[in-house]
Amino acid sequence: MSKLFTPVQIGRYELSNRLVMAxxxxxxxSDADGVPFDEVATYYEQRSGAGLIISEGVYPSASGKGYVSTPGIETEAQIAAWKKVTHAVHARGSRIFMQVMHCGRISHPSMQPGNALPVAPSAIKPAGQTWTATGQQDFVTPHELTVAEIKGVVESYRLATRRAIEAGFDGVELHAASGYLPEQFLASGSNRRTDEYGGPIGNRIRFVLEVLQAMVAEAGGGRVGIKISPEMNFNDILDENPQALYWELVEQLNLFDLAYLQMTRQGTPEIDYHALLRSRFKGTYLMGAGLDQAKAETALEAGKADAAVFGELFLANPDLPDRFQRGAPLNTPDRSTYYGGDAKGYVDYPVLQATEAA
Ligand SMILES: Cc1cc2nc3c(=O)[nH]c(=O)nc-3n(C[C@H](O)[C@H](O)[C@H](O)COP(=O)(O)O)c2cc1C
Incomplete structure (x- = not known):
């Protein structure tokens, strides 16, 4: 029997299968106020064959926004709109966690309240450009957060967690991967602070641990997960000793009794971070990036992961679990419609039954 289709415990929840939507x-x-459109509920409902859906990145407060038309979890209107999403997913018997994503320096003044500078642990401009309402623009040198401001950001994660639960989410995920604010604190290349949030590893991991503490205080460990991406080095992230950094971070994660640790793409073939960190982490381990059905089954059978996370395949195949079970062919993801646009490439990927009826 396929292990992908056996139940798994993730924090408080027993999921019906081990397929997780990334x-x-x-x-x-969403609109300019970060309020999700009704189509968002349709999009996730279509994909609720997953044992667990993890939502797109959602900013905890407006300064965390980094991309056009991305949603928030700060206002009453946003909470009301998210309720439609969680109701739709629950009605189909699935579970959904909200990914809380603060972009930090991977933003642009045009996306910030009052055209302010984006915030970061240190005033170090990331290399590269970002897509704004007026096209591609260079990143800017961010504002270095004061300690009081850091406490404010931590508090925003606490409130985001409270509001996500109020909106009906089953839990929350801290996005500590892909070079956004938490990883900007973790990595020595983007964190040159000389106070208690910078310098030695024990200081650079402090921000992530404080945020998790706040999220767990609101929701309980069984409703909080975390995503990391050692050495993916996305968004101009670089750390001088990532093996030691993540070894220490994961040891500390064990103190929170989290719902799961999600590990995604790693940038180096030299170290098997999956093997390394799974052995270190005491909870449920979610493996993602580049998986297909066969690779996921192999990893689950070998005990390398407890559940498998699928991104692009789920984007293009709303009924991915059904297709896997039937050994059916998959739709090809259309990269040109990943970001922006309308219903095309969003809620119009065909499902098997519709294809067969046609
Ligand atoms: C269109 C698109 C948007 C993404 N946005 C996010 C995001 O908001 N948060 C996040 O943690 N990862 C994001 N990712 C990364 C995915 O969660 C996943 O880690 C990655 O696609 C690798 O998995 P895959 O090979 O199964 O697609 C995104 C990926 C894609 C393709």
Missing amino acids: PMTRSRA
Whole structure:
């Protein structure tokens, strides 16, 4: 029997299968106030064959926004709109966690309240450009957060967690991967602070641990997960000793009794971070990036992971679990419609039954 289709315990929840939909920003989910459109409920409902859905990145407060048409979890209007999403997913018997994503320096003044500078642990400009309402723009040198401001950001994660639960989410995921604010604190290349949030590893991991503490205080460990991406080095992230950094971080994660640790793409073939960190982590381990059905089954059978996370395949195949079970062919993801746009490439990928009826 396929292990993918056996139940698994993730924090408080027993999931009906081990397929997890990866968090995916689509830059078409919300209006300028970060309120999700009704189509967002349709999009996730279509994909609720997953044991667990992890939502796209959602900013905890407006300064965390980094991309056009991305949603928030700060206002009453946003909470009301998210309720439609969680109701739709629950009605189909699935579970959904909200990914809380603060972009930090991977943003642009045009996306910030009052055109302010984006915030970061240190005033170090990331290399590269970002897509704004007026096209591609260079990143800017961010504002270095004061300690009081850091406490404010931590508090925003606490409130985001409270509001996500109020909106009906089954839990929350801290996005500590892909070079956004938490990883900007973790990595020595983007964190040059000389106070208690910078310098030695024990200081650089402090921000992530404080945020988790706040999230767990609101929701309980069984409703909080975390995503990391050692050495993916996305968004101009670089750390001088990532093996030691993540070894220490994961040891500390064990103190929170989290719902799961999600590990995604790693940038180096030299170290098997999956093997390394799974052995270190005491909870449920979610493996993602580049998986297909066969690779996922192999990893689960070998005990390398407890559940498998699928991104692009879920984006293009709303009924991915059904297709896997039937050994059916998969739709090909259309990269040109990943970000922005309308219903095309969002809620119009065909499902098997519709294809067969046609
Ligand atoms: C369109 C798109 C948007 C993404 N947005 C996010 C995001 O908001 N948060 C996140 O943690 N990862 C994001 N990712 C990364 C995915 O969660 C996943 O880790 C990655 O796609 C690798 O898995 P895959 O090979 O199964 O697609 C995104 C990926 C894609 C394709």
